[in-house]
Amino acid sequence: MTHLWRCGAGLAVLGFASLACAEFPDKPVTLVVPFSAGGPSDKIARDLAEALRKPLGQTVIIENAAGAGGTVGSAKVARAAPDGYTLLVHHIGMATAPALYRKLSYKVPDDFETLGVINEAPSVLIGKPSLTANNFAELRQWIASNGGKVNLANAGLGSASHLCGLMLQGALKTSMTPVPYKGTAPAMTDLIGGQVDVMCEQATNAVPQIEGKKVKVYGITSLQRLPLAALKDTPTLSEAGLNDFNVQVWHGVYAPRGTPAAVLAKLNAALRAALKDPDLVKREEALGLTVVNDDRLDPGGHRKYLEAEKARWSKVIKDAGEYAD
Numbered sequence: 001m002t003h004l005w006r007c008g009a010g011l012a013v014l015g016f017a018s019l020a021c022a023e024f025p026d027k028p029v030t031l032v033v034p035f036s037a038g039g040p041s042d043k044i045a046r047d048l049a050e051a052l053r054k055p056l057g058q059t060v061i062i063e064n065a066a067g068a069g070g071t072v073g074s075a076k077v078a079r080a081a082p083d084g085y086t087l088l089v090h091h092i093g094m095a096t097a098p099a100l101y102r103k104l105s106y107k108v109p110d111d112f113e114t115l116g117v118i119n120e121a122p123s124v125l126i127g128k129p130s131l132t133a134n135n136f137a138e139l140r141q142w143i144a145s146n147g148g149k150v151n152l153a154n155a156g157l158g159s160a161s162h163l164c165g166l167m168l169q170g171a172l173k174t175s176m177t178p179v180p181y182k183g184t185a186p187a188m189t190d191l192i193g194g195q196v197d198v199m200c201e202q203a204t205n206a207v208p209q210i211e212g213k214k215v216k217v218y219g220i221t222s223l224q225r226l227p228l229a230a231l232k233d234t235p236t237l238s239e240a241g242l243n244d245f246n247v248q249v250w251h252g253v254y255a256p257r258g259t260p261a262a263v264l265a266k267l268n269a270a271l272r273a274a275l276k277d278p279d280l281v282k283r284e285e286a287l288g289l290t291v292v293n294d295d296r297l298d299p300g301g302h303r304k305y306l307e308a309e310k311a312r313w314s315k316v317i318k319d320a321g322e323y324a325d
């Protein structure tokens with residue numbers, strides 16, 4: 001019998017849950033990232049894995065299960081054994097996939113246990129280095145005159161970059177050609193190389209490239225400017241003329257449905273401890289991320305927020321007429 005069952009059954013039947021559950025985790029925990037290595041979700045997960053090591057007393061291994069805008073990795077975790085040893089770190093895509101995919105092999109949130117929202121990640125609109133546009137107004141003009149020929153990179157349907165691109169095309173009343181990747185890490189390589197033209201990307205990954213002048217930056221996709229040296233002169237897209245343009249990415253951690261309550265409590269406590277780790281906070285802030293420390297870090301609060309985001313985005317997506325089989 002596994003620790004899961006001793007823990008789960010111990011809780012309900014024997015009443016010595018804390019004794020039995022003290023054994024969790026007794027082997028490394030896997031954190032599934034549903035995007036390619038080297039992208040923002042991967043970076044966030046790797047930093048989190050490091051910070052979780054101490055409170056969990058175990059190594060946390062990263063597994064990249066990329067594809068289809070994060071739905072491949074999410075499906076994998078939905079089907080994993082509900083023992084706390086396979087977790088998912090995923091962004092806003094968790095809330096948007098149900099509206100975007102007609103055939104989704106998992107239900108949101110029903111097939112998951114929510115463990116907590118961990119951060120908010122602003123994004124920026126960036127372009128290949130050879131673009132002549134030097135600000136958003138010039139970029140807007142260039143897009144208007146090139147329309148469907150403009151290649152807009154994204155990390156697949158339902159990814160944050162895809163959603164931001166959808167909103168952008170809606171706000172500009174134009175369509176560009178979407179170019180999907182398995183994550184924004186490979187998309188960034190192509191943007192730098194000039195194979196694609198523009199992309200929305202989380203500041204996490206964009207800031208080092210902006211600092212290195214490898215890409216051009218045109219605007220912040222959320223409503224507040226970012227207090228980062230590389231972005232001190234960058235306006236929000238809302239300020240630059242797209243009224244109320246607001247795409248704010250957030251990440252949460254999930255376990256498969258049916259994970260025992262005592263295991264979930266232990267994971268949530270470890271998450272809370274990890275998010276207080278000063279090294280983690282410093283690293284996240286340097287990349288424009290805000291560590292969440294409100295009631296969304298509670299499993300119930302996370303679930304409520306996920307439901308609200310799912311409702312909000314499903315309207316936007318339906319209005320945009322986007323879906324995939």
Ligand code: ASP
Pocket residue numbers: 035036039040041042091154155158159160161162182183184185201202
């Ligand atoms: N930032 C990506 C997105 O657009 C995902 C990633 O590669 O981390 O959703």
